[in-house]
Amino acid sequence: MSDILLQAENVGIRFGGLQALEALNLTVRDKELCCIIGPNGAGKSTFLNVLTGTLRPTSGSVRFLGHDIAGLPLHRIARLGIARKFQIPSVFPSLSVEDNVKVARWGAPSPVRPVGELLELVALSNRAATPAGELAHGQKQWLEIGMALAIEPRLLLLDEPTAGMTPQETLATADMLLRLKGEFSIVAVEHDIRFVRALNCETLVLHQGRRLRSGPFHDIETDEMVRDVYLGRR
Amino acid sequence: MIARDRNWLLIFAACVALAIIYPFFVGGYQLTVIRDALIFGLFAASLDFFWGRTGILCFGHAAFFGIGGYIMALITLNDAISFASLLGIIGAVAGAALVSAIIGYFLFFGGIRGSYFTIVMLAMGVICQQAAVSWSSVTGGDSGLIGIPPIAFDVGGLHVDLSQDLPSYIFVSAIVAVTVLALWSISRGRWGTVLTAIQDNEVRAAALGHNAPLRLLVTFVLSAAIAGLAGALYVCMAGLVAPDLSGLLLSTEVIVWVAVGGRGTLLGPVLGAIFIQRAQQTISSFNPSLWPLLLGCVFVIIVFVLPDGILSIYARLKALFKGGRRAQ
Numbered sequence: 263m264s265d266i267l268l269q270a271e272n273v274g275i276r277f278g279g280l281q282a283l284e285a286l287n288l289t290v291r292d293k294e295l296c297c298i299i300g301p302n303g304a305g306k307s308t309f310l311n312v313l314t315g316t317l318r319p320t321s322g323s324v325r326f327l328g329h330d331i332a333g334l335p336l337h338r339i340a341r342l343g344i345a346r347k348f349q350i351p352s353v354f355p356s357l358s359v360e361d362n363v364k365v366a367r368w369g370a371p372s373p374v375r376p377v378g379e380l381l382e383l384v385a386l387s388n389r390a391a392t393p394a395g396e397l398a399h400g401q402k403q404w405l406e407i408g409m410a411l412a413i414e415p416r417l418l419l420l421d422e423p424t425a426g427m428t429p430q431e432t433l434a435t436a437d438m439l440l441r442l443k444g445e446f447s448i449v450a451v452e453h454d455i456r457f458v459r460a461l462n463c464e465t466l467v468l469h470q471g472r473r474l475r476s477g478p479f480h481d482i483e484t485d486e487m488v489r490d491v492y493l494g495r496r
Numbered sequence: 497m498i499a500r501d502r503n504w505l506l507i508f509a510a511c512v513a514l515a516i517i518y519p520f521f522v523g524g525y526q527l528t529v530i531r532d533a534l535i536f537g538l539f540a541a542s543l544d545f546f547w548g549r550t551g552i553l554c555f556g557h558a559a560f561f562g563i564g565g566y567i568m569a570l571i572t573l574n575d576a577i578s579f580a581s582l583l584g585i586i587g588a589v590a591g592a593a594l595v596s597a598i599i600g601y602f603l604f605f606g607g608i609r610g611s612y613f614t615i616v617m618l619a620m621g622v623i624c625q626q627a628a629v630s631w632s633s634v635t636g637g638d639s640g641l642i643g644i645p646p647i648a649f650d651v652g653g654l655h656v657d658l659s660q661d662l663p664s665y666i667f668v669s670a671i672v673a674v675t676v677l678a679l680w681s682i683s684r685g686r687w688g689t690v691l692t693a694i695q696d697n698e699v700r701a702a703a704l705g706h707n708a709p710l711r712l713l714v715t716f717v718l719s720a721a722i723a724g725l726a727g728a729l730y731v732c733m734a735g736l737v738a739p740d741l742s743g744l745l746l747s748t749e750v751i752v753w754v755a756v757g758g759r760g761t762l763l764g765p766v767l768g769a770i771f772i773q774r775a776q777q778t779i780s781s782f783n784p785s786l787w788p789l790l791l792g793c794v795f796v797i798i799v800f801v802l803p804d805g806i807l808s809i810y811a812r813l814k815a816l817f818k819g820g821r822r823a824q
Contacts (some may be wrong), residue, residue, distance in 0.1 A: 340705035348703075354696040357689065365693040368686060368706030413705055 353394030556621025562742020564724030592724025
């Protein structure tokens with residue numbers, strides 16, 4: 263069991279009278295790719311916030327390589343090897359694409375990949391000198407992924423990586439992640455089913471803050487209950 | 497080297513050349529005028545190093561100028577202390593750094609940013625001025641301390657005596673040039689890039705592993721230390737120190753110098769300080785009450801029309817011509 267990277271056990275979180283998450287378990291192994299899906303309001307982003315230590319769960323625990331990470335300062339969590347891509351692209355608009363990646367690299371405890379290679383990986387080599395604020399939406403998302411890679415993470419958490427992307431960009435992003443799979447663990451929170459289908463990985467389905475189903479994507483896709491939830495029948 | 501850096505170095509070299517030939521054309525009085533303006537220019541550069549790179553406005557920067565000034569005055573006026581000038585400068589820099597480190601620690605690590613920081617520093621300036629007025633047994637109260645001797649010290653057999661106009665002008669110019677160049681090289685490299693990133697999105701920078709509060713704190717302390725140095729130099733040249741040196745008026749003026757010269761350029765604020773003080777003297781000689789009115793108007797115009805300062809006129813003209821050419 264030594265290859266367990268991230269383990270969330272019995273995680274619950276309560277905002278006042280609202281039980282936002284209840285009894286969630288997630289185990290991410292080293293170099294594993296998995297997805298968390300669910301309709302809007304299912305608690306996907308909240309769960310991701312708990313996984314990154316941003317939110318402290320009211321019950322249960324989140325351990326990364328055996329450390330309890332709840333409530334650690336952001337930069338400490340980053341240095342443990344957890345990279346996070348936010349839902350809204352939050353690149354540094356006044357810096358060039360290259361400087362964005364540099365800033366990300368400088369924050370890393372032991373950066374390995376040179377800036378040029380990182381830009382190559384996210385298909386932005388030809389935009390290196392462009393201010394990040396001028397990039398197209400999809401390219402900003404890729405730049406974010408590139409910045410997340412710069413810190414040589416053990417675990418990459420992606421919050422709706424394809425939000426606002428065109429179908430082509432969505433598939434290109436899925437390809438990018440499949441290429442990166444095997445280098446580190448990736449957890450992606452998504453509600454775009456095409457994207458998850460393209461990744462075809464272990465999937466956890468959330469509904470109203472609880473686990474609805476979990477398993478390989480082709481099992482999930484054919485599940486009646488999941489279909490009902492997604493189509494709004496329940 | 498990118499074009500922006502080359503342009504900056506060219507302008508810097510031109511300014512240094514101008515500073516070198518200036519004494520050949522003017523007399524002693526004019527030299528002391530420009531010398532004092534340069535000290536305020538150094539003060540403006542210190543504010544710009546913080547404000548220009550972090551985007552956080554410090555509205556009480558004169559507090560550090562005043563702290564430096566008072567420490568310098570108290571040390572050099574004490575006959576029991578030998579090497580008073582050097583010790584005074586070191587004490588002034590260290591004192592301003594210490595005070596800024598204590599305040600900055602609580603503000604930055606407490607998550608105080610933006611206008612809240614500006615307001616706290618505004619109060620800080622008022623407190624310093626009030627302390628200087630009220631603690632009269634040490635600070636001399638309202639009238640301040642007079643008779644501060646000019647800087648004089650020996651370094652390795654070389655005797656430096658700044659009681660004359662020309663040596664003091666050379667000494668001040670050299671310090672300003674070296675400090676501005678040093679601040680520029682810090683702020684254009686890795687340090688400055690990360691500060692820009694923090695200014696853009698602090699949470700994101702932290703998520704990438706940068707200790708944003710610490711970086712802001714160190715930048716703030718460095719900025720305050722240089723303001724303290726400028727204060728120390730000023731009181732030795734003027735021969736007196738008064739509560740005004742940490743007052744609200746000076747805090748406002750230094751903001752105007754930076755805004756006029758161009759925030760984030762370091763060199764611009766020095767030029768802005770010299771330019772505005774010269775204008776102030778000329779205009780006040782017609783009518784003393786005209787100046788505050790004009791200063792206010794200039795400030796408003798700068799903020800609305802030239803938010804990047806007077807140095808940006810050149811860049812704007814260039815962009816205009818380029819745009820014109822492309823349109824043809």
